[in-house]
Amino acid sequence: MTIHIPFDNSYAALPDAFYTRQAPTPVKTPSMIAWNGALAAELGITGESAEVxxxxxxxxxxxxxxxxYAGHQFGSYNPQLGxxxxxxxxxxxxxxGQRRDIQLKGSGPTPYSRMGDGRAWLGPVLREYVVSEAMHALGIPTTRALAAVGTGQPVYREQGGLPGAVLTRVASSHLRVGTFQIFAHRGEIDALRTLTDYAIARHYPDADGPMGLxxxxxxxxxxxxxxxxxxxxxxxxxNTDNCTISGETIDYGPCAFMDAYDEARVFSSIDQTGRYAYGNQPRIAVWNMAQLATSLIQLYDDKEAAVEEATAIVHAMPAQLQAAWLRRFGAKIGLSDAVPEDQFLIEELLTLMQTDGADFTNSFATLGTDTARDQFTDRAAFDAWDQKWRGRVGxxxxxxxxRANPQxxxxxxxxxAMIEAAVAGDMVPFERLMQALAAPFDVPAAFEDLRRPPTKAEIVPATFCGT
Incomplete structure (x- = not known):
């Protein structure tokens, strides 16, 4: 089918030092697996094409x-990624009127492949498709999935030959903290300044210079x-190469949504120290911003003054995070005007959930209903909390x-299970998941089974990088 994409490219007009021009590598037998027609319409795309x-x-x-780009990976700096x-x-x-990137992921090797084949297999492609679109439906900034295409050729990983696929990803941009780091680390100040000006113009036109950014x-x-x-x-x-300047969620590799609440929960098979555990995410976000600050300081002649200003900005971030957290979790327990004193009430509930192994999503989704206490084993403790909570909310x-608690x-x-079925040629579980997750705050009875936490035998203990 004929396709029209109204390209209006700007990143390609930046100096050659920012990228390598290269076409994707063709595949054997392209076939459309999933197509996001609604997103295509938003982008002004008409038609569809597995070939493209x-x-x-x-x-x-x-x-x-x-x-x-470069980046810190698990705290260690890698001077060139890409x-x-x-x-x-x-x-x-x-x-x-928003500018958006269209990127093919799994489209073959590049000069930055580091001995890899540049390909992706079907599992991670469908995982990112489902989770990124679910995140969008939850109202959380994220890259989007436009298409998933089968390649007709196997990808070889530890599990042997797996069906190959390509994901088309849409983003406000693919500028990362690591994009700034590589030029700062190399001392290429003109390139760093060009990148900074470009990022401000594209994402934060009201920002006043590098510190405003x-x-x-x-x-x-x-x-x-x-x-x-x-x-x-x-x-x-x-990692800093997975941290966007736009504030969008990007690179859904070993990601996961918790079932039973656990502040220290880690899913990534390669996170051996818990660096990126659930409860560590705010701290790591601040750490990542400190790395961006270190890069941007290089643009100033008066380094001492720049360090002082950047330090103040980064040191203010934990309070910003805490305020955003309180607003979000306040809404989850029914407060539109949560104040710092409400933090204890929220944390008391989370402690009960952790002690009892209660399901995070269902515990919040059932608050105020007759089934809320059924999520907890220590029901007396929950009843005591519930009484205090009812005395606080209006x-x-x-x-x-x-509006705050997805079902x-x-x-x-x-x-x-969806990936296993898709590999066997059955796309019904994928399509059913996509339909259910499109409206996460209002789940019809037909999808009630998808709310159920895993049985002990169904628990997925670890997730893996999508490469």
């Missing part, structure tokens, strides 16, 4: 390239991480909570 979204055909107006299996086709101006990104990341926490989301790999609590999340065991 597999990388076999470069559409008119595209200017394909692989972006360069798009090792992704190609930015170009940008469009969507129907709201830092302040805006700190605010965006504070809101993002608080939103993650409020739905029990664990990113799993909050008559509008239910209407506040229904359904993309649970790990459902995702794993």
């Amino acid at each position: 979204f597999a990388g076999n055909a470069v559409p008119e107006g595209a200017d394909p390239l692989a972006q360069l 798009d090792g299996r992704a190609i930015l086709l170009g940008e469009v101006i969507d129907t709201t 830092l302040s805006a990104v700190c605010a965006a990341q504070s809101e993002l991480v608080a939103a993650w926490m409020s739905v029990g989301f664990i990113h799993g790999v909050m 008559p509008n609590a239910a209407s506040i909570m229904v 359904i999340i993309p649970r790990n065991h459902r995702i794993e």
